[in-house]
Amino acid sequence: MKFDRIGVVGGGSWGTALALVAARAGRTVKLYARDRDAVASINRSGETPRLPGIKLDPALDATNDLAEVLEADAVLLVTPAQTTRALALQMKPYLGAGIPVVLCAKGLEHGSGALLTDVLADALPEAAAAVLSGPSFASDVAKGLPTAVTIAADDAGLADNLARALASDSFRPYSSTDMIGVQIGGALKNVLAIPCGAIVGRGLGASAQAALTARGFAELSRLAKAMGARTETLTGLSGLGDLVLTSSSPQSRNMAFGIEIGRGRSVAELTAPGTKLVEGVHTAPVAVELGKRRGVELPICEAVAAVLAGGLSVDEALQVLMSRPLKREI
Numbered sequence: 001m002k003f004d005r006i007g008v009v010g011g012g013s014w015g016t017a018l019a020l021v022a023a024r025a026g027r028t029v030k031l032y033a034r035d036r037d038a039v040a041s042i043n044r045s046g047e048t049p050r051l052p053g054i055k056l057d058p059a060l061d062a063t064n065d066l067a068e069v070l071e072a073d074a075v076l077l078v079t080p081a082q083t084t085r086a087l088a089l090q091m092k093p094y095l096g097a098g099i100p101v102v103l104c105a106k107g108l109e110h111g112s113g114a115l116l117t118d119v120l121a122d123a124l125p126e127a128a129a130a131v132l133s134g135p136s137f138a139s140d141v142a143k144g145l146p147t148a149v150t151i152a153a154d155d156a157g158l159a160d161n162l163a164r165a166l167a168s169d170s171f172r173p174y175s176s177t178d179m180i181g182v183q184i185g186g187a188l189k190n191v192l193a194i195p196c197g198a199i200v201g202r203g204l205g206a207s208a209q210a211a212l213t214a215r216g217f218a219e220l221s222r223l224a225k226a227m228g229a230r231t232e233t234l235t236g237l238s239g240l241g242d243l244v245l246t247s248s249s250p251q252s253r254n255m256a257f258g259i260e261i262g263r264g265r266s267v268a269e270l271t272a273p274g275t276k277l278v279e280g281v282h283t284a285p286v287a288v289e290l291g292k293r294r295g296v297e298l299p300i301c302e303a304v305a306a307v308l309a310g311g312l313s314v315d316e317a318l319q320v321l322m323s324r325p326l327k328r329e330i
């Protein structure tokens with residue numbers, strides 16, 4: 001199965017970077033962005049405000065016409081997690097049956113608590129679902145810096161073929177059949193990067209940051225395994241790999257958000273219209289709800305959700321975590 005024509009839906013930083021990835025891999029690429037100015041800027045000057053200072057491949061073809069982009073052999077859906085259902089429904093009239101839709105957002109749906117693959121199965125069952133996730137900052141990828149990600153699908157052959165279609169000298173996808181593990185890893189690392197940032201912002205030291213990363217990984221793994229994920233996925237790129245990247249680099253929007261919270265800025269100010277997308281803010285309460293449903297303890301995610309909801313200060317949340325009853329590590 002060859003995927004010569006790739007359609008990318010979502011003209012933000014990650015959608016644009018992934019369109020460049022597909023072009024570098026030799027595919028014919030069309031990028032859908034709803035913002036007419038962004039489309040004009042990409043086509044006329046090879047620039048986008050979402051990736052400042054990065055010159056885009058002149059071959060990159062952007063458009064406002066969703067139908068045109070969906071005339072493709074595979075589609076990458078790269079809009080914020082909470083828009084997945086609306087976009088899938090919007091795509092429905094134009095997408096051929098059995099065309100793979102690769103979900104590239106990292107999050108869980110509000111209200112339903114659903115994985116994005118379940119959202120897709122509900123809204124667009126005729127599509128073949130796949131997931132792309134892993135440690136990958138859009139600006140690094142757009143610049144052509146070396147990056148490795150995981151692409152998962154139920155059908156191993158589909159995952160292999162998608163990996164082949166997007167691979168290049170600077171972009172190395174590994175294939176997997178564990179769509180649950182890949183999605184929970186990508187969604188929860190965003191939540192866990194927030195307290196790691198708060199620790200930095202509050203000046204609480206590298207030891208606390210490492211402890212939170214490790215205990216956060218324990219939570220991510222517990223929830224993912226309860227949902228059916230495999231251990232090797234969680235210790236792989238989309239679990240540990242992305243958690244390490246996001247919880248240690250202020251380049252991450254989630255960590256940067258946490259740093260500002262730690263410095264005392266308010267959630268309302270940092271999530272006001274026009275501010276950057278911080279997926280962990282949306283995912284935290286959903287993760288807590290999933291944990292409750294599955295009987296899985298997620299104290300760090302609960303603390304994050306409580307701080308975001310205004311129920312605890314950063315210092316109180318830390319106190320809650322540090323005063324939990326002592327327990328065995330495993």
Ligand SMILES: NC(=O)C1=CN([C@@H]2O[C@H](COP(=O)(O)OP(=O)(O)OC[C@H]3O[C@@H](n4cnc5c(N)ncnc54)[C@H](OP(=O)(O)O)[C@@H]3O)[C@@H](O)[C@H]2O)C=CC1
Nearest residue numbers: 011012013014015034035079080081083105106137138277
């Ligand atoms: N940036 C990164 O480094 C990475 C991001 N991701 C994930 O990718 C997803 C997208 O993130 P990212 O690209 O960074 O976000 P951005 O904020 O840069 O871009 C989001 C894009 O989605 C568009 N969009 C939002 N809602 C709709 C809609 N209803 N219909 C059409 N387009 C819509 C926005 O359009 P408009 O400009 O008009 O608002 C914008 O172009 C997130 O889940 C993120 O976690 C994953 C790996 C790396």
Ligand SMILES: O=C(CO)COP(=O)(O)O
Nearest residue numbers: 134135136137252253254
């Ligand atoms: O998912 C990412 C890196 O893998 C991007 O992280 P942020 O959304 O925190 O910037």
